[in-house]
Amino acid sequence: MSDVQRFDILVVGGGMTGAAAALGLCQQGWRVGLVEAATLEETLRPLEPAATVDDFEPRVSALSLASQALLHALGVWSDVTAERHCPYADMTVWDADGTGRIHFEAPAMGVSSLGTIVENRILVRALMAAVSDAALDLFAGVSVSDWTEEAAGSHCIQLEDGRRLEADLVVAADGPQSRVRQWAGLPTREWDYDQQGIVCTVETVQPHQATAWQRFSPTGPLAFLPLANEAGSRHFCSIVWSQDTAEARRLMALDDAAFTAELEAAIERQLGAVKAVSRRFAFPLRQRHAKDYVKPGLALIGDAAHTIHPLAGQGVNLGYGDVRVLLEEMARLRDSGLPAGEPSTLARYQRRRKGENLAMMAAMEGFKQLFARDELPLRWIRNAGMRWLDGQGGIKNRLAAQAMGIEAV
Numbered sequence: 387m388s389d390v391q392r393f394d395i396l397v398v399g400g401g402m403t404g405a406a407a408a409l410g411l412c413q414q415g416w417r418v419g420l421v422e423a424a425t426l427e428e429t430l431r432p433l434e435p436a437a438t439v440d441d442f443e444p445r446v447s448a449l450s451l452a453s454q455a456l457l458h459a460l461g462v463w464s465d466v467t468a469e470r471h472c473p474y475a476d477m478t479v480w481d482a483d484g485t486g487r488i489h490f491e492a493p494a495m496g497v498s499s500l501g502t503i504v505e506n507r508i509l510v511r512a513l514m515a516a517v518s519d520a521a522l523d524l525f526a527g528v529s530v531s532d533w534t535e536e537a538a539g540s541h542c543i544q545l546e547d548g549r550r551l552e553a554d555l556v557v558a559a560d561g562p563q564s565r566v567r568q569w570a571g572l573p574t575r576e577w578d579y580d581q582q583g584i585v586c587t588v589e590t591v592q593p594h595q596a597t598a599w600q601r602f603s604p605t606g607p608l609a610f611l612p613l614a615n616e617a618g619s620r621h622f623c624s625i626v627w628s629q630d631t632a633e634a635r636r637l638m639a640l641d642d643a644a645f646t647a648e649l650e651a652a653i654e655r656q657l658g659a660v661k662a663v664s665r666r667f668a669f670p671l672r673q674r675h676a677k678d679y680v681k682p683g684l685a686l687i688g689d690a691a692h693t694i695h696p697l698a699g700q701g702v703n704l705g706y707g708d709v710r711v712l713l714e715e716m717a718r719l720r721d722s723g724l725p726a727g728e729p730s731t732l733a734r735y736q737r738r739r740k741g742e743n744l745a746m747m748a749a750m751e752g753f754k755q756l757f758a759r760d761e762l763p764l765r766w767i768r769n770a771g772m773r774w775l776d777g778q779g780g781i782k783n784r785l786a787a788q789a790m791g792i793e794a795v
């Protein structure tokens with residue numbers, strides 16, 4: 387049909403992973419289209435300086451060094467760091483039910499920071515600004531409303547405004563509820579944690595010391611993630627408080643004063659009093675993993691392929707791992723002169739990513755189970771184990787380096 391636009395690759399979803407993938411694929415010389423439901427105006431809206439808790443976006447990402455290296459290679463890391471961001475050099479993890487405590491320090495691992503906390507909208511804004519300057523076709527402010535498989539692995543995407551796009555390869559980066567994954571009939575294994583993640587921004591009396599704080603309790607972990615300080619002597623953190631659903635509902639129903647009092651107690655006043663709290667949001671937590679990430683002419687990346695518990699802040703880092711490997715495989719394919727969507731390329735992408743993602747998901751699940759139990763012998767082992775590990779500099783730092791993507795840099 388004459389009104390169909392043709393591409394080598396169509397990326398559906400211009401969030402943190404989709405925008406990065408589209409940019410990298412375009413830089414390799416593929417003819418790329420990117421479809422994103424949000425308008426460009428909305429995404430590129432300038433940020434106001436953050437003077438109060440309500441000026442920050444409640445959803446943030448703890449970007450590992452490997453994710454930062456990818457963004458650097460794409461040419462957007464300097465744009466991210468030109469905005470609000472907070473590198474953290476320390477991480478402290480402890481057990482609410484005992485004396486176990488682990489402390490990770492960047493210098494001991496030979497790096498200047500363990501990661502950087504960035505508000506999600508700052509990351510997407512930097513990526514989409516680069517996308518809008520790149521030689522690719524951006525379809526912003528419009529959703530994909532249907533997907534059909536044409537002959538010989540080619541795919542047709544229908545936009546809600548009636549336009550039709552065709553490509554040899556569709557990269558689905560349309561998030562955890564991925565419609566493309568569902569249309570393609572790619573099944574998932576999933577289970578509900580029966581927990582919700584409460585996220586908001588808080589102001590504390592004491593500075594966060596560029597440290598990520600995480601306390602585990604039997605009903606779930608609480609993280610205080612350090613935020614950039616643009617307001618002189620004021621101190622802000624983003625919190626992710628994962629709790630069993632009934633407990634999360636109770637916390638969400640509290641007024642600010644009562645919520646703040648419980649939050650201060652839960653973090654054991656590590657940063658003194660909590661002076662202010664922003665509007666709170668609660669997300670149901672669900673582990674989800676696609677049984678296959680690929681089929682002819684289609685690849686899933688990011689949350690479209692997997693979602694994990696936010697307890698170690700690894701969600702987007704796994705997604706950036708997918709983007710890095712997909713870009714490596716597509717660069718090899720480009721050199722070979724074969725069309726996008728080549729089955730052996732997609733198979734290699736899936737093989738390289740599935741094992742790593744599954745290992746991280748299993749580790750998160752193990753962690754969650756370990757801290758959910760409050761039988762005395764288990765509590766003792768857990769606390770003794772944490773104290774032991776904290777004293778084993780070499781082993782501790784190697785484990786942390788792996789989890790934080792430091793070895794991959």
Ligand SMILES: Cc1cc2nc3c(=O)[nH]c(=O)nc-3n(C[C@H](O)[C@H](O)[C@H](O)COP(=O)(O)OP(=O)(O)OC[C@H]3O[C@@H](n4cnc5c(N)ncnc54)[C@H](O)[C@@H]3O)c2cc1C
Nearest residue numbers: 399401402403423448529530560561583688689699701702
């Ligand atoms: C409570 C909570 C806390 C978290 N904390 C962290 C953390 O600290 N660190 C971390 O790394 N991760 C964290 N995560 C996970 C992280 O938010 C996700 O891993 C990340 O957002 C995935 O990015 P993505 O680009 O794959 O998907 P998304 O961010 O979901 O982006 C999908 C994009 O696709 C677009 N889209 C969807 N459908 C269509 C369509 N039909 N047509 C066109 N466009 C479409 C959407 O508009 C969106 O822009 C957390 C998650 C939760 C729930």
